């Protein structure tokens with residue numbers, strides 16, 4: 001092709017404001033340098049959890065010119081579902097219908113549903129969808145429906161305009177949809193397929209062999225065969241192919257969650273339609289822009305830059321967000337800024353949903369320099385066997401054992417063994433030389449369902465963070481694995497995501513320690529009056545102000561940003577913390593991979609509270625225990641601070657100066673936690689904190705506070721709770737049990753009383769400090785005489801050499817010797833002892849001056865010479881020899 005013929009199908013533009021961002025980042029960096037300087041000077045360390053961030057923005061805008069219709073490639077669309085209870089089939093149907101209605105030749109579209117729930121309810125819903133599509137697709141075309149999910153469309157669209165015929169048409173389709181939805185929901189309520197429906201399709205017979213969700217054969221049904229000329233909508237246009245697949249599941253075979261189901265779909269679809277482009281959506285993420293396929297083809301089919309692209313990730317949005325997004329589920333900044341930044345330095349990651357893949361790349365092909373696709377050739381590769389034949393022959397591709405001894409899950413398809421199969425697969429593809437791109441058309445490409453309760457959100461985050469950290473600690477760690485394969489910048493840019501979970505430690509430290517130190521009176525930050533306070537204040541303020549600005553810039557609200565900050569705290573202190581532990585346990589082999597599917601439903605009351613932006617705490621979970629305890633801790637810390645400040649009025653506001661930043665931090669945390677206090681103490685609805693959490697949080701927080709301030713008091717508090725437990729759970733049942741309980745109670749009571757007595761001697765311990773200098777200064781000559789009594793009884797058991805040492809030691813007191821009188825009482829009446837005393841009397845003449853001269857301590861010769869170091873001089877030696885002589889005589 002001549003250079004001049006080249007008409008680019010897309011254009012890349014730079015995002016504005018990059019210079020401003022760089023300036024702000026540089027100034028924050030400077031601030032951080034000062035903080036580090038302060039810390040190293042003060043020899044204080046704390047875990048100030050400042051996100052280090054480096055962003056670079058890039059953006060893609062599309063100059064759209066339609067490619068040639070006939071050359072358009074086939075597109076295989078994969079929808080994954082896993083559980084009909086938390087992913088309602090009526091929702092799945094909407095997603096499927098929305099992607100069937102893409103503005104694209106229907107004969108080139110094949111939609112595959114993977115049902116990991118293996119549920120006939122979902123299968124039935126798909127049959128309904130297949131049927132309704134015959135009306136829905138022409139309707140979409142006629143009224144230019146957008147979005148093409150009937151539920152979403154009818155929820156927002158007002159009645160059709162135009163003539164009476166149109167209005168009638170419009171209303172009848174709406175009615176048809178509502179009837180279908182009612183039928184589907186009725187069967188869900190019934191929780192089984194009624195017999196008359198069962199007879200309508202051969203596929204239901206498969207469920208005669210299904211033992212359970214985890215134990216069944218492959219079920220593959222081609223619901224609409226797009227090649228069949230009878231597959232027509234009500235206006236005689238062809239329909240897209242629609243396939244239902246529940247891959248084989250057996251308890252003894254690991255199914256690898258979503259990655260496993262995607263790989264089964266890749267193989268099955270390769271036999272049936274083999275579209276060179278694969279679109280993957282989660283079952284809750286409907287198509288919101290019917291042009292999305294064409295948009296992505298503009299990139300894939302660009303003659304210069306298209307061939308190196310492996311996947312095109314669309315921005316993910318959610319259609320159930322409230323105005324201020326209480327659970328911060330929009331990922332506004334990540335979606336609208338960070339991913340564009342990644343796009344500029346090598347490509348966005350694959351985010352699991354709303355992503356178009358090049359089949360070859362997804363199947364493990366390495367990018368080669370002169371790789372070129374001939375779209376004419378690949379555009380028609382469909383099988384020509386009959387549907388029934390395909391159903392039978394393709395089953396084996398989705399069996400448990402098919403992947404044994406193959407590279408599926410390692411080199412081919414989605415990669416196994418990670419909770420973020422999407423991220424790791426995307427990274428792996430990038431490392432094979434492919435590029436990826438990011439698209440965010442003005443009208444969102446896809447809309448998903450964000451979690452509706454706090455616990456759902458935390459559990460989802462836990463899975464992601466767990467998965468990311470797992471990637472970082474595996475051989476796929478982008479820093480190493482990407483070496484020489486992807487740009488350094490991209491490798492670095494992966495890290496903040498991979499290390500999200502590791503944020504928990506620094507955050508917990510910042511939330512707990514300054515507050516406890518405040519109670520204890522330890523200052524951790526520079527005084528308000530010191531210039532060092534400036535970098536701290538600057539970094540904290542500018543960093544947050546910038547974040548707020550960014551959030552608003554991405555279309556969020558101020559309260560939304562505040563909620564974001566709260567979720568930042570909640571996630572880091574709970575979900576990330578658990579994720580960190582789980583990852584470590586997994587590394588050590590104590591825990592197994594578990595993909596907890598996010599629920600897409602909640603009961604009506606909870607939904608109402610969600611719409612009213614009231615945080616849902618109504619569940620028991622260790623995560624809530626932590627949240628509530630931390631909130632209480634900060635509350636106590638603030639009370640303690642208030643008390644200090646109030647008592648401090650006459651001391652020139654010393655406390656405020658010394659603890660200003662710490663108090664501020666504590667108050668900020670209390671403000672963030674306001675909804676927690678409300679849920680703990682003031683709410684009456686089902687979304688309030690369970691009372692068990694309330695009690696626990698108060699106990700834990702008090703224990704932590706008292707333990708910091710006073711250790712014994714915390715044990716006392718602990719004991720009180722032990723007794724409370726004994727009293728509250730006193731067994732009402734059998735006599736024997738009751739007596740055992742009482743016995744146990746008495747034993748505990750005994751130990752506690754005993755412990756209490758041991759504390760008596762410790763409560764008010766004191767020590768005395770005599771001033772000897774003052775004594776001699778004042779009394780010099782008036783010092784009293786001291787009589788020293790030494791008692792011995794038996795020369796055999798109390799060797800005279802020992803007695804001699806005692807006597808010599810007291811003779812040598814640093815006291816006027818003329819005022820000292822030593823008396824030895826010998827109850828053994830032994831002449832041996834008497835002899836030893838004579839020796840002592842003699843030796844003392846040498847010993848006492850020796851002691852004075854060398855400041856001997858202790859003054860017992862035996863003890864002194866045992867420990868004292870080398871002889872100081874000859875005199876020393878002679879004294880020692882003399883001493884040895886005494887003991888020798890005794891032995892004789």
Ligand SMILES: O=c1ccn([C@@H]2O[C@H](COP(=O)(O)OP(=O)(O)O[C@H]3O[C@H](CO)[C@@H](O)[C@H](O)[C@H]3O)[C@@H](O)[C@H]2O)c(=O)[nH]1
Pocket residue numbers: 080081082083087114116256257258261281282283284351352353419420421422460463464467595596597598599
């Ligand atoms: O054994 C399983 C588990 C899940 N799914 C499907 O995987 C999708 C994602 O599950 P969901 O619970 O909604 O997870 P999210 O946290 O919302 O998903 C994001 O993060 C996941 C990785 O953690 C990716 O798999 C998803 O594509 C991505 O949208 C859903 O369609 C499920 O039906 C399966 O098909 N089989």
Ligand SMILES: [Mn+2]
Pocket residue numbers: 282284448449598
């Ligand atoms: Mn989801």
